Structures are given as structure tokens and as C-alpha cells.
Amino acid sequence: MSDSKSTTQVERGERRVEVCFSPKQFELYKDEFHTCVVIDVLRATSAICTGLANGVEKIIPVPTVEEARVLQKQGCIAAAERNGQIVEGFDLGNSPRSYITDELVGKTVALTTTNGTKAVAMAQDMPQLAIGSINNLDAISTWLMQQPGHVLLLCSGWKDKFNLEDTLCAGAIADRLIDIARFKSTEDSTIAAKHLFLGVRGNIFSFLKASSHRRRLRNLNLGEDIKYCLTPNTVNVVPVLQDGALVDSRKLAEARSVS
Amino acid sequence: MSDSKSTTQVERGERRVEVCFSPKQFELYKDEFHTCVVIDVLRATSAICTGLANGVEKIIPVPTVEEARVLQKQGCIAAAERNGQIVEGFDLGNSPRSYITDELVGKTVALTTTNGTKAVAMAQDMPQLAIGSINNLDAISTWLMQQPGHVLLLCSGWKDKFNLEDTLCAGAIADRLIDIARFKSTEDSTIAAKHLFLGVRGNIFSFLKASSHRRRLRNLNLGEDIKYCLTPNTVNVVPVLQDGALVDSRKLAEARSVS
Secondary structure, eight states: OOOOHHHHHSOTTOOBEEEEOOGGGHHHHGGGOSEEEEEOTTTHHHHHHHHHHTTOOEEEEOSSHHHHHHHHHTTOEEEEEETTEEOTTOSBOSOGGGGOSGGGTTOEEEEEOSSHHHHHHHHTTSSEEEEEOSTTHHHHHHHHHTSOSOEEEEEOTBTTBOOHHHHHHHHHHHHHHHHHHOOBOOOHHHHHHHHHHHHHGGGHHHHHTTOHHHHHHHHTTOHHHHHHHTSTTSOOOOEEEETTEEEEHHHHHHHHHHO | OOOOHHHHHSOTTOOBEEEEOOGGGHHHHGGGOSEEEEEOTTTHHHHHHHHHHTTOOEEEEOSSHHHHHHHHHTTOEEEEEETTEEOTTOSBOSOGGGGOSGGGTTOEEEEEOSSHHHHHHHHTTSSEEEEEOSTTHHHHHHHHHTSOSOEEEEEOTBTTBOOHHHHHHHHHHHHHHHHHHOOBOOOHHHHHHHHHHHHHGGGHHHHGGGOHHHHHHHHTTOHHHHHHHTSTTSOOOOEEEETTEEEEHHHHHHHHHHO
């Protein structure tokens, strides 16, 4: 029996969308996909979307605090979060609301977080890498429909474990691609993510009250951040990775049309 | 912030039940648990339960076909499955119904399968290892309530990826332990498994029509096997690992009370 689902279950020319629950599983999925969307709803990818939508020029994602310090010494604005808190010696963490400020307009920010930037680093060699969140749900879904090839939705999870908020966001994106643009899926993880999303879509906030990660963040008094991160379509932006930095996909398109 | 959920979110003396979606994630979960339940609904753990319930004396799980061949040469009845089919040179695979035969009564069977026996090998050093399936749902749930310590439900998955049938089975067991015996859970994976199970419990067979693994098995004309594996409580047995072999937990208890 062939082990290749794409050849046995997806017709030639059809596009696939699949959900990978954790960076720990990424190696098992990555080879068949053109575009990888990294999702870390609480809070890295919500912050990245919010920053770029509010005038930040570029966000350089780095996996370690040490790399963020190096860029900070070189004059970059640097942001670092570990275990939900700003790391000592940094001015910014991953609170999306802290990225809405005139001081960051036109600036480049180096960012490292517990889960999200690690997932970005892992997926950086994919042909195309974009950033998804509930905050840019419509924008990322529409943009994906316009791209070529198969789409992998990579949940950043919590320290390599499954988490609900990233899975629900991935389920929401997968549901749109399947429903509106006739993408196919063959993985059980995609079926589960979509099913979980459809079961709670009117009430994501209440459902996530049961989430372990959310409980942790509650201990840090991040209630307002969480409400913001779970609000669909606060921004209309698709961050994409270009030469090691995340930039607004429209600026990339403009630069290409000019050159 | 402490990273230990068990100390921050579960009171002293409370028991936890958690779901691990894949052997690939096992290392992230295992340290806090006393009993590990390996689940491979299609079809290894269903076959193990059925065999022991129908008179097989012992089942020796081995991770590789080579090890099964060695035991076969030593006179063991040996069973080997890869990718859903019996491996050449073996008489038995992992079809549960093939374990219901007078020829196996009182015998020792060496078994290797694509996913299930690999998961057993991975978890063999846990203080206690048992086997779960939909076929022994009541038996395994009741037995777990009588054991000390925290319970980890380890889904064998499909080649290290998430699969639906193992997750639904784990969700069903977790739901009972939480609902009847007041076990606690703190992991999002457990919340998701339970939620998925509760959403489809009246209709697992139909829901799994969408499962990729099930589609694969359908190609191999395994419809009757699948119906059997998805039928709750066909057997009343809890296989437990003792000195490298899976045996009926009641025989173990009898042997202990005699000695």
C-alpha cells in the first residue's frame, strides 16, 4: 500500500490544506507543502499581525533571547517573551496592544517568544511562510486562496504540546479554504481541528476558559490581551517572511511591481 | 511562572488523566504518570484485547518484524502487520477476529504492528502499562479507577501522526474517569479528545468515514474489522504488561493472591 496520501486521495491539480498540531510533528508533514502558516494565537502571531498593521516596518523573528540581545546591541528595538512575561532587559514582549504605538511606526523590531518564533525558525526554509492569527483570519484566508500549492497550518502549541487556541484558529482557516475554495484535506488532524472549530465557533472565548494555556495567562492578568487575541479580524494584514524578516505582504507585492 | 501544571492546577491527592496524541509527543508527557494506557484502535490493541479475552495466554509485543521472526524461530506463534497487511512469512496479522480461534487458546503469541507495538515499546518502562480499545472500554475505565496515581492515555496514531479513532477512544476513557471518578485534567489535548468524543459518541462509525486511516483500511477490504474495532465492550479484559508480555490483569491478580 502506498504511503503517499497526496497521490492516492487528492486529484492532480487539487490543493490541500492540512493542520500540524505542534512543531514537534512538523518534520512529519512539511515535505508536501508550498506555503506554511505559523499560528501562535496567544500571543506571538497576534502581536506580529498587529504590529505590521499599525506601521511597524519589519519584525525579525529570532528563536533565542541571545539572538534578540545581539540585535538589540546593534540598535534594533528588541522584544523578548518567555513563559508569558517580558524578559529582563527588554522593553517589549508579545502583548499585541503594546505594538500599537507611534514609537514603532516605520521601525524594525527583533522578536523572540516561547513558542511562535521557534515555530517560524523551524519553518523558515519552506518555499513560502506567512503568519496567521484570529486577528487576521479573513486576510490570511483570502490571501491563501490566491497562492499556488498546498498549505500547511503549523500550530506553535505550548512547549511542543498541543494547544486549543492555535488548533481552533487553524480549524477556522482550514474550514474557509475547504468551504469557499474547495481545498482538500486528508489528515485526521485537519478533520479534528475543523470539527473542534465548527463546534465552538460562536463561543471560542468561553470554550477556551477550559484551556490550560489560557489559565496560565490568566494568572498573569492578561485578560485584555486574551480578549484581543480571540477577536476576529481586528487587522487586515498578512505578514510574510522575506529575507529573514516578516513584512506586510502588500509591501512585498508593491516592491515587486515597481522593480 | 512555574511550568509544573500538576502542582499549580491539581490539588494534592487528586488524580489526573491526560491524553497524548502521538508517540512522537510521549517524551513531553510521560514523567508525571503512573499508569500508561496504549491505544491503537485500528487494530493492534483491539486484537490484543480480543486475543486475551478468547483464551490466548500471553502476547509478547515486539517493535520490529525481525524480533518477531526470532521468536517465531524459537517456536512462538508470531503475528506481524505492516501498513495494514500481514507480513510475508507470518500466519497472523492484527485482525482481531483472527484471534478468536481454538488454536490460540493457552498459547503465547509474539506480535509486531505498524503503530501499536511501537507505542508499547516506547512506554514499557512506565510503572504500569495497560492496553485500551473501544472493545474493552468499560473494563479499562473501571480498572483505571481502581489503580493508584495519574493516568496517561497514549494514542498510537498513524506513523507518529494524530489519528481520530485513537483520540476518540482516549476521549471516551478520559470522559469516564473525569465524570465518574473525579479525575482532573490540565492538558488541552485531553479537553480536545473529550470534546471530540462527546460530539460524535452516538455516531463514531459515520464520523470516522472521514478518517484518513479508515479510508486506507477500506482499500484493504477491512470493513468488518473496522466495525468490530469500533464496537464498545465486546470483551471484558484489561491486558497489562508483566515481564515483557501482555496478560489478562485478573490472572495477574490471581497469581499475586496465590503467592
